[in-house]
Amino acid sequence: MSFPTESVVVPDVVLRIADGRRVTPVWVNELGGVTFSVAGDAFVKVFPPDHAALLTAEAVRLRWAASFTAVPRVLSTGPGWLHTAALPGRSAVDPHWAARPLEAARAIGSGLRLLHDALPVDRCPFDRPSWVPDDAPAADRLVVCQGDACAPNTLIGDDGRCSGHVDLGDLGVADRWADLAVATMSLAWNFGEAHEEELLDAYGVGPQHGRIAYYRERWAR
Ligand SMILES: Nc1ncnc2c1ncn2[C@@H]1O[C@H](COP(=O)(O)OP(=O)(O)O)[C@@H](O)[C@H]1O
Ligand SMILES: [Mg+2]
Structure with missing residues (x-):
């Protein structure tokens, strides 16, 4: 990509x-x-x-x-x-944000939190994202996941806040770590440096290494 x-x-x-x-x-x-x-x-x-x-x-x-x-x-x-x-804002991997990786990581984290808080699990007509196993461990928190939460799919406005999400073809209900594991992983691919803790801090959660490893491994298959 x-x-x-x-x-x-x-x-x-x-x-x-x-x-x-x-x-x-x-x-x-x-x-x-x-x-x-x-x-x-x-x-x-x-x-x-x-x-x-x-x-x-x-x-x-x-x-x-x-x-x-x-x-x-x-x-x-x-x-x-x-x-x-068109939604307003630039992709988080636009050169403008690639030059500001810490701000981008924070916007991705707070943007995923907004998304997860906004989409109602009990009214979601879609099953889990295609790559999430049906026997995944009991969820930390079940949310409607973006499903492909890599950095390019978060848009960021000039004010440094998430202005929307694109690429929702795999949106579905899963543990929020299905999105967080992929979002944090993709920082290193896209920015060459990983501000994983800052992304999670902006989301409002501490790292859960077991869940991160589990969903990254599933994502890579
Ligand atoms: N409606 C939209 N508003 C703003 N940007 C968009 C929109 N649709 C696509 N884009 C831009 O195009 C890029 C590719 O679209 P995306 O749906 O993510 O395709 P892909 O499935 O190939 O990743 C996005 O990362 C975003 O920068
Ligand atoms: Mg995309």
């Missing part, structure tokens, strides 16, 4: 949605999916046919979560593509 470095072909569906407005590829993932910005006020995520179902799952989760917290509003969707309204 990274910022695009080579020229990217813009699919027809993106050109149609853009209708002459400026299109910029902003993100390429390991499945061959590409996210395009349309004039800075919308995004279109396009996935290869083999992985199109992931975007169907994401659209339904975004629509559910949007009434509780800041996630992209779905503008339109179809087989293999998802068009959303």
Whole structure:
């Protein structure tokens, strides 16, 4: 997962949605999916046919979560593509925040806390994230997890606070450590230094090493 470095072909569906407005590829993932910005006020995520179902799952989760917290509003969707309204803020791995890793770590931690406090477990229609085993240890606290809580999926506003979450295709009910283990792990990948304790402190919890190890190991499979 990274910022695009080579020229990217813009699919027809993106050109149609853009209708002459400026299109910029902003993100390429390991499945061959590409996210395009349309004039800075919308995004279109396009996935290869083999992985199109992931975007169907994401659209339904975004629509559910949007009434509780800041996630992209779905503008339109179809087989293999998802068009959303832009949320304010920059990705936590944008160069602006990569140069301020401690502030980014704190925003990610407090942002996950906001998300977990906002989404109601008892009204969540989705099962656990795909990578979380059904025989996971008894939860420290069961929450609706972001499901893919790596740093690029938290957006941070100019005030240094989380302005929303993206990439909710694996949102589901699980122990909050399913998100916290991945979020803390991804700091080192994205920033080269890990402010894990600061992220957890901003979330409002002390490290639970057994749960962190458990969920990191599951995530890596
Ligand atoms: N609606 C949106 N508002 C703001 N930024 C977005 C939006 N949708 C996508 N992005 C940006 O595009 C990047 C890639 O989108 P994401 O849904 O995370 O795709 P992927 O599944 O490939 O990781 C995000 O990290 C974020 O920076
Ligand atoms: Mg993402």
